[in-house]
Amino acid sequence: MNGKVRYDPVAVWLHWLVAVLVLAQFATGWIWGWFERGSEPRFYLFRTHIFIGSTILALGLLRVGWRLGHTPPPLPADMSRLQALAAHATHRLLYLAILLQPVLGLLTISTFGKSLGRWPRDLHNLGAKLIVAIVALHVAAALWHQLIRKDGLLARMIPARP
Ligand code: HEM
Numbered sequence: 001m002n003g004k005v006r007y008d009p010v011a012v013w014l015h016w017l018v019a020v021l022v023l024a025q026f027a028t029g030w031i032w033g034w035f036e037r038g039s040e041p042r043f044y045l046f047r048t049h050i051f052i053g054s055t056i057l058a059l060g061l062l063r064v065g066w067r068l069g070h071t072p073p074p075l076p077a078d079m080s081r082l083q084a085l086a087a088h089a090t091h092r093l094l095y096l097a098i099l100l101q102p103v104l105g106l107l108t109i110s111t112f113g114k115s116l117g118r119w120p121r122d123l124h125n126l127g128a129k130l131i132v133a134i135v136a137l138h139v140a141a142a143l144w145h146q147l148i149r150k151d152g153l154l155a156r157m158i159p160a161r162p
């Protein structure tokens, strides 16, 4: 893989930063329930969840802005149309996830004085499960490229060695 077919450093660093933060959202979102209501660890995990989630929203907006101005390297030419379509659809869903999920989270805790009912919370909880499935598909695809196709695709998203 030569330098021309890599993601640029900003896209690479934003990708991995957001990926780690998304994992932290699953850790916090699913672990705080182990602690009693009103307990210190539960409150701490909840506040961390809100802080990291809001950071993801900001970074997600930054990513989409960056992406619009920076075309990613083309997919390997020998991938079928269907595979390319699946890759693009998954990537769009992942972008949508890092924007919509925090918005639903914010709507869950702050309804601007209006009662929105349960739907933001229900959709946020459903969103979490859908995101697990999409990320699993995404990671499985990355492993398939790395271990089975051996086409060096993962290297495009790894920081370049100086
Ligand atoms: C261990 C976990 C992950 C691995 C191994 C991984 C790997 C990759 C790789 C190799 C690409 C480049 C695909 C290409 O060259 O066309 C990519 C793109 C992408 N990844 Fe991940 N990823 C991971 C986690 C995540 C997570 C958690 C998210 C977001 C929730 C995410 C969102 C994206 C998006 C949106 C793109 C498309 C970038 C673009 O073309 O604009 N990834 N990922």
Ligand code: HEM
Binding pocket: 022, 025, 026, 029, 030, 049, 050, 052, 053, 054, 056, 097, 098, 101, 102, 103, 104, 105, 106, 108, 109, 121, 124, 125, 128, 131
């Ligand atoms: C990409 C960002 C986010 C991800 C991946 C995420 C993920 C999760 C997960 C996995 C849960 C547990 C769901 C369950 O119990 O089944 C959860 C719950 C929750 N999240 Fe998030 N979250 C994100 C952003 C946010 C933000 C920004 C906020 C608030 C500002 C927020 C507020 C909440 C709240 C209030 C709950 C509890 C809902 C309930 O009471 O059932 N989340 N989130």
